[in-house]
Amino acid sequence: MTPARKKRLALVALMIVGVAVGVGFALNSLNQSIMFFLTPSEVLAGDAPSDRLFRVGGMVVKGSVSRPGDGLTVQFDLTDNEKQVTVRYTGILPDLFREGQGIIANGRLDGSGRFVAEEVLAKHDENYMPPELAGMHKEGEPQ
Amino acid sequence: MIPEIGQFALIVALCVAITQAVVPLTGAALGVQRWVAVAVPAALAQLLFVAVAYGCLTWAFLSHDFSVLYVAKNSNSALPLIYRISGVWGSHEGSLLLWSLVLTLWSAAVALFTPGVPRVMRARVLAVMGLVSCGFLLFIIVTSNPFERLLPAAAEGSDLNPLLQDVGLAIHPPMLYLGYVGFSVAFAFSIAALISGQVDSAWARWSRPWTNVAWLFLTLGIALGSWWAYYELGWGGWWFWDPVENASFMPWLMGTALMHSLATTEKRGTFKAWTALLAIFAFALSLLGTFLVRSGVLTSVHAFASDPERGIFILGFLLLVVGGSLTLYAWRAPLLKSAAQTSVLSRDGALLLNNIFLAVVTAAILLGTLYPIAIDAMGDKISVGPPYFNLMFIGLAAPLGVLIGIGMLIRWKHDTFERLKSKLWLPALLAVILAAGLALLLPEFKLAAFVGLSMAVWILLTVISAIRERLQNRSLASALRSTPAGFYGMLLGHLGIAVFIVGITLTSLYTKEKDLRMAPGDTYSVAGYEFTFNGVRQLHVDNYVATRGSFSVHDESGNFATEMFPEKRIYLVQNNPMTEAAINAGLARDLFIALGESLDNQGAWAVRIYYKPFIRWIWLGAIIMALGGVCAASDRRYRRLARGRSPASDALEQAS
Numbered sequence: 001m002t003p004a005r006k007k008r009l010a011l012v013a014l015m016i017v018g019v020a021v022g023v024g025f026a027l028n029s030l031n032q033s034i035m036f037f038l039t040p041s042e043v044l045a046g047d048a049p050s051d052r053l054f055r056v057g058g059m060v061v062k063g064s065v066s067r068p069g070d071g072l073t074v075q076f077d078l079t080d081n082e083k084q085v086t087v088r089y090t091g092i093l094p095d096l097f098r099e100g101q102g103i104i105a106n107g108r109l110d111g112s113g114r115f116v117a118e119e120v121l122a123k124h125d126e127n128y129m130p131p132e133l134a135g136m137h138k139e140g141e142p143q
Numbered sequence: 144m145i146p147e148i149g150q151f152a153l154i155v156a157l158c159v160a161i162t163q164a165v166v167p168l169t170g171a172a173l174g175v176q177r178w179v180a181v182a183v184p185a186a187l188a189q190l191l192f193v194a195v196a197y198g199c200l201t202w203a204f205l206s207h208d209f210s211v212l213y214v215a216k217n218s219n220s221a222l223p224l225i226y227r228i229s230g231v232w233g234s235h236e237g238s239l240l241l242w243s244l245v246l247t248l249w250s251a252a253v254a255l256f257t258p259g260v261p262r263v264m265r266a267r268v269l270a271v272m273g274l275v276s277c278g279f280l281l282f283i284i285v286t287s288n289p290f291e292r293l294l295p296a297a298a299e300g301s302d303l304n305p306l307l308q309d310v311g312l313a314i315h316p317p318m319l320y321l322g323y324v325g326f327s328v329a330f331a332f333s334i335a336a337l338i339s340g341q342v343d344s345a346w347a348r349w350s351r352p353w354t355n356v357a358w359l360f361l362t363l364g365i366a367l368g369s370w371w372a373y374y375e376l377g378w379g380g381w382w383f384w385d386p387v388e389n390a391s392f393m394p395w396l397m398g399t400a401l402m403h404s405l406a407t408t409e410k411r412g413t414f415k416a417w418t419a420l421l422a423i424f425a426f427a428l429s430l431l432g433t434f435l436v437r438s439g440v441l442t443s444v445h446a447f448a449s450d451p452e453r454g455i456f457i458l459g460f461l462l463l464v465v466g467g468s469l470t471l472y473a474w475r476a477p478l479l480k481s482a483a484q485t486s487v488l489s490r491d492g493a494l495l496l497n498n499i500f501l502a503v504v505t506a507a508i509l510l511g512t513l514y515p516i517a518i519d520a521m522g523d524k525i526s527v528g529p530p531y532f533n534l535m536f537i538g539l540a541a542p543l544g545v546l547i548g549i550g551m552l553i554r555w556k557h558d559t560f561e562r563l564k565s566k567l568w569l570p571a572l573l574a575v576i577l578a579a580g581l582a583l584l585l586p587e588f589k590l591a592a593f594v595g596l597s598m599a600v601w602i603l604l605t606v607i608s609a610i611r612e613r614l615q616n617r618s619l620a621s622a623l624r625s626t627p628a629g630f631y632g633m634l635l636g637h638l639g640i641a642v643f644i645v646g647i648t649l650t651s652l653y654t655k656e657k658d659l660r661m662a663p664g665d666t667y668s669v670a671g672y673e674f675t676f677n678g679v680r681q682l683h684v685d686n687y688v689a690t691r692g693s694f695s696v697h698d699e700s701g702n703f704a705t706e707m708f709p710e711k712r713i714y715l716v717q718n719n720p721m722t723e724a725a726i727n728a729g730l731a732r733d734l735f736i737a738l739g740e741s742l743d744n745q746g747a748w749a750v751r752i753y754y755k756p757f758i759r760w761i762w763l764g765a766i767i768m769a770l771g772g773v774c775a776a777s778d779r780r781y782r783r784l785a786r787g788r789s790p791a792s793d794a795l796e797q798a799s
Binding site: 007011015018019022025026029030032033034035036037053055067070071072090091092093095096 | 378487499503507510511514515518523524525526527528529530531534535538539658659660719720721722737739740742749751
């Protein structure tokens with residue numbers, strides 16, 4: 001091999017190694033930061049991961065929003081029209097958080113089966129339905 | 144009547160676009176001059192007709208024509224004038240029309256302002272842009288007609304989305320589109336060059352100013368979007384790694400890579416194939432962005448439209464454009480041999496590394512953005528959180544910060560370690576020392592702050608070194624005269640990055656955030672500022688009612704005092720609540736108050752208070768980068784060449 005070829009080969013090899021390391025690194029990190037989306041039924045069926053954050057989505061049950069204590073903690077039930085999960089969140093709720101509205105919460109379960117949210121998301125459109133929830137809407141949501 | 148004229152103008156524009164695409168391409172292939180000459184007038188005519196259509200839609204908004212479905216959905220008689228004008232692009236149909244308008248504007252600009260480019264080349268470029276335009280006009284006419292009538296007419300419109308009733312967001316989409324669509328010029332140049340087989344430094348010189356201008360608009364557009372998210376979405380974040388944000392950021396990264404690789408291709412005649420490919424990717428990612436936003440495949444605060452038919456159309460178009468381009472590329476790229484030999488240790492090498500890093504960052508973001516869609520197809524619902532993107536971006540972009548400094552001082556073609564070391568050791572040492580000093584001044588020493596600051600100081604110092612190098616053995620006057628504007632563009636662009644790095648480093652590390660319950664009279668202290676809540680009162684403005692809170696703010700020494708008025712608005716037509724944060728802005732810090740909700744009958748409210756140091760630097764950095772783009776694009780070199788056009792080059796073109 002000519003020196004120029006050798007140099008080029010070394011460069012190509014270096015690039016391949018670089019790309020491989022990068023891809024491995026990326027996939028590993030991706031794997032750690034994905035959040036699964038579950039419905040309340042799936043949560044109650046025990047599908048929820050215990051070691052990481054996940055998302056739960058559903059409609060806020062009418063009349064279930066309460067504020068235990070005098071701080072910013074709020075508690076409400078989330079339903080997929082089959083099962084309900086109680087969610088507790090300390091912080092400021094988004095503008096479009098309302099009873100009967102579809103929302104998504106990020107968080108994890110505490111020991112007693114209650115979902116402790118770190119973040120609550122409601123989308124900025126009153127007709128908005130999280131695509132994840134659109135499926136269950138069809139199955140006879142009372143409207 | 145007016146909406147029908149608009150509709151008709153769109154159809155005529157499509158016919159013109161087809162002519163603009165087919166006739167010049169055929170003419171160029173067969174060597175028929177008269178057909179080649181069609182390109183310029185066709186581009187101008189297309190602009191005229193799309194502008195007429197756009198004007199008609201604007202007229203429908205201005206005159207409250209609620210018999211037009213789109214207007215009825217996105218306007219209201221109480222809507223202020225400025226939002227009736229910006230309301231035109233407030234939703235799906237209109238924003239596509241804006242897309243088309245911007246594309247025809249760029250085409251007309253290419254038709255008028257490229258006198259140095261051989262006629263055949265220009266005709267091919269315009270033809271490719273005409274092809275793209277065909278796709279979009281067809282899309283509008285078939286799936287998203289903005290002029291669709293609503294019969295009987297609505298008595299009142301259902302109002303523009305309140306989030307969009309904001310000056311920042313009124314100008315965000317046009318800027319973004321000027322950027323997105325601007326990459327179609329570089330793309331068209333690349334395709335035209337691949338067709339003719341002529342990818343050389345002249346081609347790179349023609350593409351460069353267009354790429355710079357598109358890039359600067361995209362930079363401003365993204366910065367505006369981020370600024371808007373900060374003050375209007377209400378919760379003080381400036382970047383969420385939202386799929387749609389990613390969709391605009393990926394073309395920006397590719398465009399940045401393209402600018403650098405075009406520089407190499409022009410200066411050294413190398414990287415030709417790679418540059419042509421980057422131009423294709425930058426535009427393909429712009430199209431992908433449009434697809435992601437407009438098809439609604441992603442859960443996102445921006446996904447306004449979700450219509451599978453539209454999604455499939457754009458996806459098909461995207462596949463056609465990307466597939467076609469890449470096929471052409473695979474066929475023609477072997478022709479593009481690099482003329483020059485280079486050593487790895489050279490500016491060429493540094494720019495290659497820059498390109499590799501930018502491409503890898505883009506790939507990582509693309510992976511994170513599309514991964515949920517792929518998983519969704521297999522039945523699981525997931526989302527990829529910001530930690531992934533932060534890690535990828537910071538991990539992969541940090542080496543770029545170091546590289547910027549080296550890249551400015553290293554020589555083209557060939558350099559030596561010794562020379563480079565003698566240039567770089569002092570800035571490197573000073574950067575570390577100064578950054579350590581600055582980091583110690585901060586309220587609390589953090590290693591990440593030190594690293595970020597050393598990066599910024601390093602870029603600043605190498606910029607100074609680059610200027611000093613220019614001044615060596617020359618009088619100031621002669622240096623000023625001989626330095627091309629592109630050089631200042633480079634310095635400003637890199638300084639903008641330094642300012643941006645300071646902003647994101649300090650904001651992310653030293654922000655103080657507090658969610659509180661506050662009753663009238665309560666005082667709370669955040670980062671040395673005392674916030675006193677004075678209660679709320681009700682206001683009635685144009686098309687909304689507001690609950691306005693009042694806060695008195697003092698710093699501990701009593702030197703600074705202000706009143707801040709965050710609002711909770713209810714927009715009456717759609718009955719939508721909106722949080723309007725109060726922001727006291729400053730170069731060194733922002734104070735930010737947002738009202739959550741009323742907690743009881745005694746006037747207590749949920750309140751969020753932020754202290755955000757140096758957040759303005761993020762957008763300031765973007766503005767400086769954009770100024771760099773202005774400088775680089777205005778380089779005299781591009782215009783000088785434009786005047787010195789030789790008939791010989793035309794003849795040569797025709798022969799090929």
